[in-house]
Amino acid sequence: ADLPLLPPPAAPPEQHQQPVTHEQFKAALQMVVDPGDPRMTLENFVKIGEGSTGVVCLARERHSGRQVAVKMMDLRKQQRRELLFNEVVIMRDYRHLNVVEMYRSALVEEELWVIMEYLQGGALTHIVSETRLNEEQTATVCEGVLQALSYLHSQGVIHRDIKSDSILLTLDGRIKLSDFGFCAQISKDVPKRKSLVGTPYWMAPEVISKRPYGTEVDVWSLGIMVVEMVDGEPPYFSDTPITAMKKLRDEAAPSVKSIHRVSPVLKDFLGCMLTRDTKQRSSAADLLEHPFLLQAGSPRCLVPLVEQHRKRMSLC
Known part of the structure; x- marks a missing residue:
């Protein structure tokens, strides 16, 4: 007689799930950032600040001369790396007069870069x-x-x-x-x-x-x-x-x-x-x-x- 079909295995409980590797995390982040390497279009980087997640630099767009702020976050140095998705998605999807404008985001080697308007005040x-x-x-x-x-x-x-x-x-x-x-x-x-x-x-x-x-x-x-x-x-x-x-x-x-x-x-x-x-x-x-x-x-x-x-x- 045919063996009865086994039910599909139950999803493993949370704690037994395989941890997401650095490469898998990077691949997921790659899906939400913009393509291209901002180092090709930006110059004159000057560090202007440091926060818990990374550093902020002032840079200049080669083609327009416009000054931009660049937040650079090392993927390997985050306490909760899943929060990095916010850095890209929130500013990209929720635009408002009183919210800092994001121009683009990118993965640069092991860092997430968010390029946004520079507020001189x-x-x-x-x-x-x-x-x-x-x-x-x-x-x-x-x-x-x-x-x-x-x-x-x-x-x-x-x-x-x-x-x-x-x-x-x-x-x-x-x-x-x-x-x-x-x-x-x-x-x-x-x-x-x-x-x-x-x-x-x-x-x-x-x-x-x-x-x-x-x-x-x-x-x-x-x-x-x-x-x-x-x-x-x-x-x-x-x-x-x-x-x-x-x-x-x-x-x-x-x-x-x-x-x-x-x-x-x-x-x-x-x-x-x-x-x-x-x-x-x-x-x-x-x-x-x-x-x-x-x-x-x-x-x-x-x-x-x-x-x-x-x-x-x-x-x-």
């Missing part, structure tokens, strides 16, 4: 560490960031690393969100995330507690960034990251040190973001309607801050 961090922003300037920054977040959240994208380092400025004071390496996508099927991702001082309590979370974690981090604009640094910045995370997880929501410098409407705006109860925390779309943003000016009001910083760096 630099990161907001330089400004908040040198100067206290007035409320018009604070509202103007928040409006730009909230426009970007409201759009990304509507597309199911959580940024997960909102802080002053992730906010870049143009010379004429326009605000753009960058650093998409830690993003997560949520959907009807996967409505929440759980992994511990971000930068300690800006992390929402629910992220630190490893509870399921959604787009509201970005709103908390923006609240911490507003504290940076008022106080010059986030809460608990003199503590070690671990101590700060314990305080953020266990204690009442932080606020600004310089409470005397804060108007009632800004205090209310902050309270809408730095709320431990995620159900009570405002969404980015709600915050765009908050009366504090009526104080937002045109990007021009940020130009003096950019120029001050460039003078200090003697870049002018």
